[in-house]
Amino acid sequence: MISDLFSITVFLGILSSGIRLATPYLFASVGEAFSQRSGILNLGVEGQMLMGAFTAFYVALNTDSLWLGVLAGMAVGALMGLAMGFVTIHLHAQQGISGIGFYLFGLGMSNLLFQLLVGTVETVRGFPRIALPLISQIPVFGNIFFNQNILVYLAFLLVPISWYVLNKTTLGLKIRAVGENPQAADSLGVSVNRIRYFTTILGGTLSGLSGASLSIALLNVFQQGMTAGQGFIAVALVYFGAWRPWGVLAGALLFSLVNGLQLWIQVLGIPIPSEFATMMPYVLTIVVLTASLSKVRAPAALTKPFERE
Amino acid sequence: MTDSKTLPSGRTPITAMEMRQITKRFPGVLANDSVDFDVNGSEVHALLGENGAGKSTLMKVLYGLYQQDSGDIYINGQLVKINSPTAAIKLGIGMVHQHFMLVQTLTVAENVALGLPSSRGPLTDLDAVSKRINELADTYGLRIDPDAYIWQLSVGQQQRVEIIKALYRGAALLVLDEPTAVLTPQEVDELFVIMRQMVKDGYALIFISHKLHEVVEISHRVTVLRNGKKIGTRPTSEVTKQILANWMVGHEIEFITSTEKIDPGAVRLAVKNVTCDSDRGTVGLDDVSLEVHSGEIMGIAGVSGNGQRELAEVMAGLRKPTAGRIYLEGDDVTGCEPDELTNRMLSYIPEERMRDGMIGSFTIAENMILREHKKMPYSKYGFLNLKNISAHTDQLIEQFNVKTPSQKTMAKSLSGGNIQKVVLARELSRSPHAIIAAQPTRGLDIGATEYVREQLIKQRNGGTAVLLISEDLDEIFALSDRIAVIYEGKIMAILDREEATREKVGLLMAGVKQEEEYA
Numbered sequence: 001m002i003s004d005l006f007s008i009t010v011f012l013g014i015l016s017s018g019i020r021l022a023t024p025y026l027f028a029s030v031g032e033a034f035s036q037r038s039g040i041l042n043l044g045v046e047g048q049m050l051m052g053a054f055t056a057f058y059v060a061l062n063t064d065s066l067w068l069g070v071l072a073g074m075a076v077g078a079l080m081g082l083a084m085g086f087v088t089i090h091l092h093a094q095q096g097i098s099g100i101g102f103y104l105f106g107l108g109m110s111n112l113l114f115q116l117l118v119g120t121v122e123t124v125r126g127f128p129r130i131a132l133p134l135i136s137q138i139p140v141f142g143n144i145f146f147n148q149n150i151l152v153y154l155a156f157l158l159v160p161i162s163w164y165v166l167n168k169t170t171l172g173l174k175i176r177a178v179g180e181n182p183q184a185a186d187s188l189g190v191s192v193n194r195i196r197y198f199t200t201i202l203g204g205t206l207s208g209l210s211g212a213s214l215s216i217a218l219l220n221v222f223q224q225g226m227t228a229g230q231g232f233i234a235v236a237l238v239y240f241g242a243w244r245p246w247g248v249l250a251g252a253l254l255f256s257l258v259n260g261l262q263l264w265i266q267v268l269g270i271p272i273p274s275e276f277a278t279m280m281p282y283v284l285t286i287v288v289l290t291a292s293l294s295k296v297r298a299p300a301a302l303t304k305p306f307e308r309e
Numbered sequence: 310m311t312d313s314k315t316l317p318s319g320r321t322p323i324t325a326m327e328m329r330q331i332t333k334r335f336p337g338v339l340a341n342d343s344v345d346f347d348v349n350g351s352e353v354h355a356l357l358g359e360n361g362a363g364k365s366t367l368m369k370v371l372y373g374l375y376q377q378d379s380g381d382i383y384i385n386g387q388l389v390k391i392n393s394p395t396a397a398i399k400l401g402i403g404m405v406h407q408h409f410m411l412v413q414t415l416t417v418a419e420n421v422a423l424g425l426p427s428s429r430g431p432l433t434d435l436d437a438v439s440k441r442i443n444e445l446a447d448t449y450g451l452r453i454d455p456d457a458y459i460w461q462l463s464v465g466q467q468q469r470v471e472i473i474k475a476l477y478r479g480a481a482l483l484v485l486d487e488p489t490a491v492l493t494p495q496e497v498d499e500l501f502v503i504m505r506q507m508v509k510d511g512y513a514l515i516f517i518s519h520k521l522h523e524v525v526e527i528s529h530r531v532t533v534l535r536n537g538k539k540i541g542t543r544p545t546s547e548v549t550k551q552i553l554a555n556w557m558v559g560h561e562i563e564f565i566t567s568t569e570k571i572d573p574g575a576v577r578l579a580v581k582n583v584t585c586d587s588d589r590g591t592v593g594l595d596d597v598s599l600e601v602h603s604g605e606i607m608g609i610a611g612v613s614g615n616g617q618r619e620l621a622e623v624m625a626g627l628r629k630p631t632a633g634r635i636y637l638e639g640d641d642v643t644g645c646e647p648d649e650l651t652n653r654m655l656s657y658i659p660e661e662r663m664r665d666g667m668i669g670s671f672t673i674a675e676n677m678i679l680r681e682h683k684k685m686p687y688s689k690y691g692f693l694n695l696k697n698i699s700a701h702t703d704q705l706i707e708q709f710n711v712k713t714p715s716q717k718t719m720a721k722s723l724s725g726g727n728i729q730k731v732v733l734a735r736e737l738s739r740s741p742h743a744i745i746a747a748q749p750t751r752g753l754d755i756g757a758t759e760y761v762r763e764q765l766i767k768q769r770n771g772g773t774a775v776l777l778i779s780e781d782l783d784e785i786f787a788l789s790d791r792i793a794v795i796y797e798g799k800i801m802a803i804l805d806r807e808e809a810t811r812e813k814v815g816l817l818m819a820g821v822k823q824e825e826e827y828a
């Protein structure tokens with residue numbers, strides 16, 4: 001019944017799954033934030049996630065090592081980031097179109113590889129939960145926040161780290177400059193292309209990690225097309241978060257909480273059509289984006305190729 | 310001259326830089342045609358030429374932004390290859406660009422630190438950078454707040470940041486591409502003090518300017534380019550302004566100034582008690598009232614950053630006043646969109662024409678009809694009439710002497726001065742009822758400057774109300790019927806030209822008000 005939704009257990013359940021579900025968004029969005037801050041719009045996140053998810057799953061399944069799986073997923077993401085960089089930075093291809101190309105490639109390729117190499121539904125053990133000493137003992141909340149698997153912790157840790165890198169390091173300064181005024185950065189001897197390759201590869205790596213977190217840390221299974229649009233939402237979250245890691249965190253939490261809510265609505269058998277419940281996060285994407293977009297300004301050189309002459 | 314072996318920064322000086330037979334070609338343009346150019350340590354070498362003569366191109370080759378098609382560069386007698394700004398910076402070459410190379414969303418300190426190694430390894434050391442900036446600012450009198458964002462600064466202040474950026478990198482040879490175009494006379498004097506100090510310290514300086522008196526005052530040698538070719542080099546002591554002018558243009562030119570007074574008509578353009586914020590959130594305009602009559606040029610004199618930009622933007626509908634009303638031909642137009650004001654035949658020549666006045670990736674023809682494209686004869690039922698647009702563009706290119714391979718050239722590939730001409734041609738050719746002209750001749754060569762001034766006077770004589778905002782006092786005095794002096798967002802006084810002297814205006818610009826004199 002609807003009133004079940006307001007019980008404390010359900011509330012805590014939503015919170016707990018919300019935090020877990022934020023993980024793939026965080027990895028992918030933070031990566032995308034880096035590439036967009038440097039002027040590259042990567043719409044291929046979804047494809048990179050799928051390839052990362054499959055590779056991580058496949059490697060983990062066959063080597064019995066989750067960490068090898070994570071590394072393999074990141075490596076494949078990095079390769080796709082490199083390819084995206086080559087096409088957009090080197091060949092000056094239109095960024096939006098190339099991104100869609102990489103999405104379709106990742107979708108098809110991960111399906112194909114799955115059918116060729118796995119074929120049936122298999123599961124991996126997945127990363128175990130780690131209860132952090134002491135703080136996980138805090139009544140009620142300790143268990144929600146501090147009893148998660150390692151990748152969840154990593155994802156949340158990534159937010160302050162990336163804020164620090166963007167705002168407090170010379171690398172971050174270069175990234176921000178290159179995304180705003182590449183000519184100015186170039187005239188001071190900053191290699192625009194090198195910075196952009198770095199951020200596209202970093203973005204790909206994190207997307208790969210995001211996919212891996214789905215297939216070997218959260219769901220522990222690979223299904224065709226299992227990312228179900230999360231890669232695109234990750235791109236939207238970057239706009240929502242105004243290109244800032246903390247903003248991205250806020251967006252990721254909002255969406256994963258709505259997702260958690262949606263799951264619980266289905267679990268409790270509340271009489272809302274499940275299609276409608278599943279739609280909620282996506283409808284929210286559109287609503288929130290239209291509301292937030294008018295106020296923030298994108299990096300001035302976003303999607304613009306750089307050429308010296 | 311100095312005989313010390315190192316510069317104050319500790320670097321070995323560049324005692325001789327030589328460019329030999331430099332040729333640089335762009336599609337349809339031979340920008341540099343076998344040009345020889347050299348500069349020595351402890352010397353200012355001025356580079357002169359009309360808009361589009363190839364000055365910036367030659368300097369960008371030296372700074373590694375462009376690659377020459379042929380020709381060699383020697384530094385202290387050694388052949389060097391400069392294929393990137395990094396290489397140029399390493400060799401001790403710095404450049405202050407004609408169009409600012411600043412990242413608007415970063416602070417002054419961040420812009421200065423960009424691309425430099427930090428004393429803290431991978432972490433930025435902005436506090437140390439700010440301290441160094443303040444030291445430089447003290448030594449050379451270039452006051453700037455290191456924590457300010459670039460978008461909050463006036464053009465003059467942004468120019469200061471550019472100079473600091475180059476000084477900060479300890480260059481031994483500094484290219485200054487029209488650094489004075491955006492400075493007030495006082496600021497130019499301050500810059501010259503810095504330049505003289507640098508010359509004494511052993512720096513090599515290359516100075517580009519369209520203002521001949523500046524060239525005569527500061528340089529040791531002067532080289533003139535015309536249509537990409539070098540005309541000659543001479544010691545400055547052997548030339549005069551008139552000689553240089555003839556040399557540049559290839560024929561006599563006259564310096565027109567005086568305007569016979571005509572009776573002004575009704576008020577065309579007015580602001581009453583207007584107050585607005587600046588970008589920094591401080592007071593931009595403070596209770597400003599002004600009236601410009603038909604057939605009158607009202608000059609706004611003031612030191613850069615005292616509210617000129619806000620005044621122009623408020624009147625052009627680009628900035629909303631927090632109090633007060635704005636009138637155009639008697640109608641209250643407060644809160645009107647720029648579009649509406651355009652339809653009411655207000656022309657606006659913005660200060661930052663690259664940013665606000667044109668679309669770089671559009672052709673010249675498209676830029677020429679940006680304002681009028683919805684009207685006959687340029688379009689009908691939503692279809693552009695390309696023939697009329699083309700004819701109109703050709704006519705303007707000819708009248709304003711825009712140097713371009715064709716009218717289909719993208720506006721951003723024109724030389725700095727020619728970009729200005731495109732905006733001016735568009736705004737002046739539509740027979741406006743009122744004009745707001747912010748720094749209309751900035752960056753123009755002498756020929757074009759005279760042409761634009763003539764046009765403004767012609768508009769005035771035809772009954773247009775002209776609000777002329779300029780930091781060039783010569784220009785204000787040459788054109789204005791009345792002069793309003795602005796200081797910290799307030800109008801200090803409005804003087805008739807007859808009663809305005811340089812001393813009076815100068816004092817008012819510095820904020821000194823002598824009530825008894827003007828009461």
Ligand SMILES: Nc1ncnc2c1ncn2[C@@H]1O[C@H](COP(=O)(O)OP(=O)(O)OP(=O)(O)O)[C@@H](O)[C@H]1O
Binds near residue numbers: 340754
């Ligand atoms: N990137 C470019 N692409 C194509 N043409 C260019 C480019 N840069 C300059 N040009 C052309 O080369 C010629 C010389 O331009 P340059 O900018 O060197 O002139 P300038 O002497 O600096 O003039 P100004 O006084 O107006 O700044 C011009 O005709 C210009 O249109």
Ligand SMILES: [Mg+2]
Binds near residue numbers: 364366407486725726
């Ligand atoms: Mg130039």
